[in-house]
Amino acid sequence: MSVLQLDGNNLTIEQVRDFLGNSESTVEITTDAYKRVDASRRIVENIINEGRTIYGITTGFGLFCDVLISKEKVEDLQTNLIRSHTCGVGKPFDEPVALLMMVFRLNTMLKGHSGVTRELVEQLKLYINKRIIPVVPEQGSLGASGDLAPLSHMALTLIGEGEVFFRGERKNTRDVLESLGIEPITLQAKEGLALINGTQPMTAQGVVNYIEADKLMQDSLWIAALTHQALNGITDAYNRQIHESRGYPEQIYVAEKMLEHLEGSKLTTRQGEIRVQDGYSIRCIPQVHGASLQTLKYVKEKLEIEMNAANDNPLIFSEDEVYSGGNFHGQPIAIAMDLLKIGVAEVANITERRIERLVNPALNGDLPAFLSPEEGLQSGAMILQYAAASLVSENKTLAHPASVDSIPSSANQEDHVSMGTIGARHARDIINNARYVVSTELFIAMTAAEIKGSDKLSPATRKKFDEFRLIADFIDHDRNFSIEINELAQALTEVN
Template identity: 55%
Template sequence: MIILDGSTLTVEDVTQVACEGKRVGISHEALKRVTQCRARVEQIIQNHETIYGVTTGFGKFADVLIPANEVETLQANLIRSHACAVGEELPPDVVRAMMVLRANALAKGYSGITVETLSMLIECLNQDILPVIPAQGSLGASGDLALLSHLALLLMGEGKAVWKGKKMPAAEALRQAGLKPIRLQAKEGLALINGTQAMTAIGVLTFARAERLVKMADVIAAMTLEVLRGIPEAFDEAVQDVRPYPEQAAVAANLRDLLYGSKLTTRQGEVRVQDAYSLRCIPQVHGAIRQVLTYVGEKLAIEMNAATDNPLIFADSNKVISGGNFHGQPIAFAMDFLKIGMSELANISERRLERIVNAQLSGGLPPFLSRRPGVESGMMIAQYVAASIVSENKVLCHPSSVDSIPSSANQEDHVSMGTNAARHAANVVENVARVLAIELIGACEAAEHRGSDRLAPATRVLYDAVRENVQPLIQDRSITGDIEYVASQLKEGVWLRRVEKVVPLIC
C-alpha cells in the first residue's frame, strides 16, 4: 500500500496505482492536518467571514456573498455546472492517476476538505470505481476545473462511472460497491476541483513511458549501428569528456556496453571513415533528450506534492489566502518541452530507418530489405509510415503554453493551456513508440541479412525478444500488427527489463 502524506509521492508510486492497481491510504499526520484545516473552515462559516469560494461565488462571482443556508448548495452547483468536459474519455490509468494525485494534494491539509470526503475519494480509488471523464475542456488555470468536476460528481453519486468493466450511473456503481454518496459541505467542491491534477496525471504517465522509450532507443540505435556496419569509436569516452554533458556521456557509455562483443561493427577507415550524423551523433541527440527528461521530472516531482487549489487555508497561522497555485504554467512549459524532446527522438530514429532500407546508404543490404526486390516491396511503405508519424509530431509540437484565452468575464485573463500540452505530449510519445518500433523491426530484418548471430550479446537479447512474436519478412505481408505489438512492448518496458539483465543502462 502507498501511504499518502502530501509530500513524498513519486512517479513510480503514481504509475503503480494507475497501471497496477496498488492501493493507497492516508498517513496519520496527514489526517491530523486535514482535520485541523477543516476546523478553520467551520470557524469561517460561524463567524460569517468573507472568504472566496466558501461564502462567496466563484470566478467573476467572487464579489457575490452567499447566505449561510446556501453554502452547501453552492458547492453542489459548482460541481454540476463545471462538469461539462467533452471529447474522448480519459483512459482508466489517467483517471486513477488523477484520483491519487488529488487525494495527495488534499492530504497536505491546506484545502479545507473533510476527512469523510477525502476517505470517500480514496475508497473509490481502492475499489476501482472510476468516474467517466471527457478529455477536453481545461484551460489549465483555476485548475483543471471541468475534468476534475467529473471526478467530483462520482463522490456525489452523479454522472457516470465504470466499475468492474461496466459503465453505469455513478449512483448505481456506488450502491453496488456498498458506498453512499457524500453531501458536499462548505469549500469542499472547490477543494476537489481547483488543482492541476488532470495535466499532472497525464504528464506523469507520459513521462514514465518517455523514460522507458529513451532507454530503449539506445538499444535500438545500437542494433541499427551494427547492421549498418557503424563505427563505435565516435562513442569513445575521450570524445565525451571534452564536451562534458553527463547525459551525453551516459548515452555513449550505454552504447559502448551495448555494442561490446559485436562482430558487425567496424573501425574508422575499414568500411568508411565516419558515419552519418544519425549514427555518429546518437550520444549528443539522445543525451540532449535526457536533459529534457531531467527538467520535466523535476517539475512533476514538485507538482505531484503541491497544494494547487484556492483559497489556501493555513490553520497554524489562521490565514486564508487567495493565491494562484492552480495556474498550470510550470507543467504547461514542461509538457511542451517534453513533446519537443521526444519528437526529436522519433526524428533521428526515422533517419536511421531510412539508412537501413535505402540500398544507396545501407552498405549492401537489399533495397527496402526485400527478399525479391521489385516483385516485393519489403519495408518500403513502413518507412513512409514512420515519416508520416514524424511529420504529425511536428504539428503536435506547436507549444500550447504560448496560448492564452481570457475566461470568466476576463477575471481569469491569463491561462496556461497546460492540459492541452499534456494531452499532445501523450500523443507524441505514442507516436514515438511506433517510429522506434518500425526502426527496430527494420534493424531485426537487416540482421537476418547480416547474420543475427553476429550481433552483440545485449542487442541479441532484444532481437530474440522481437522474434518471439514478430517473424522475419520472408515475403510481403501487412506488418501493422507487428508495429503495434512492438510499440506496446517498448512503451511498457517489457523488453527493457530483459536487456538490462545483460547491460544495466544509465538513464
C-alpha cells in the first residue's frame, strides 16, 4: 500500500499517477498542514463573532454579495449553497477524475487560506481513503466562480446526500455511510463556499488527460517505427545533426527515439537506395510529434501549479487580511487544455496520413492495395482508413478552443468565464479518438510488416509486434475489424 502525503504545496503528477495506479493507496496529511487549517479556521470564527462583513462568510453569494446573513443562519447559508448549486447534467465524470477532485480540493484546503474546519478535512480524507467517490455530472460548469455545479455534487455527498460510486456500484450516499458507520457532516460557516470555489474538476480531468496523452504520444512513436519499416522508410531524416541544427529539444528527442526503435532493422533504407525522400508523414515525424510533445511540457507545468494552488474565495491570510479575489477563474487550465487538444489532434492527423500511405497502392511501394488478401474480392484495410479519417475530422471540431468563449452569469456580476471544464472534457474526447487512430495504424502496420517479413523488424519493434499480435491477427480475410481495434486501444491505455 502506498501513501500520498498531502501538504498543500508539493503534489506532483508523478505522485498522482502512482496513487491512481494502486487501488489501495491512501492519503495522509502532514502535521504542519493541520496547523495551517486550524489557524485559518480560528480567523473565520473570529470574523463571525465580531460580526464583520466578509463575502461568503457573513454575506450571500454572487449578486447577493451585499446581503448580510445573521450569525444564526451561517450554517443554513452553506447547506443552501450546495443544494442550490447541484444542477449538473449529463453522464458522470469517470471515477478516477471524481476521486482526484477530492484529493485536489483537500490539498487546496491544506494551504491554510480556506478557513475550513478540521472535521471537513477529515471527512474528505476519509472519503478518499475509503473510495467513496461522488457521482459528479460532467456538464454544467462555466469554469469560473469555480467549477460550481460539479463541485457542489461532490460537496453534497459529504453531508450525506446525492449519490456515490462505491465498490463498483452507484449507490445512495446515505446508504453507503450507514453501512460503514460514517456520519455525514454539517457544513460550518464558509465551508460550502470553500468546497465549490475552485478548479478541481477541470484540473482533475486535465491531469488524467495529461497522463493518457503522455502515454499515447510515446506509443505513437514505436507504432510509427513499425509503419516506417513496412514502407522501407529512410533513416537519414532522423540524423541528429538535422535536429540539433534546429534546436527544439522535443524534436531531437523524437528523432533519437525513432532511431532507437529502428536500430537493427533490415527493412529501413538510406536516402537514394529506393527513393531520395519520404513523404512528410514519415520524414517529419520528429518535427510534428516533437511539437506535440512541447504542448505536454506546458500543460504539465500549469496543472502542477493548479494542483497546489489556493483557488477559492475569499482567501484568508491573517486576522486583518481576508481578501476577495478571483483565483477560482479557470483561464490558465482552460488555455492549457485547449493547447493539449491541438497537440493530440495533430498526432492523430499525421497518423492518419501514415495509414493512407500503408493502404494506398500509389504510395505503399510493393504492398497490396489496401493490404487486401484478394484484391477486388476482399476490401482488406480500405475502410479502416475511412474510420480514421472520420475520427481526425471529429477532432478538428473538438479542437476549437473553449477558452475563447465566454458568457456572463449571475446578473453580469460574473461577466467573464473560462469554459475550462468544457475544454478539459473535449481534450479527453480527442485523446480517446486519437488512441483509436493510433490503434488503427498499429493494426494495419503489423499486417504490412508481416508481409515484408516480421523477422526483419528491429528488435525493439519485433518485441512490440509479438506482444500486440496476440491481440490482433493478420489481415488474411475480411471480418469485423472493430473488435480488434477496440482491443488494441484498450491495450494501449495500459502500462506496457
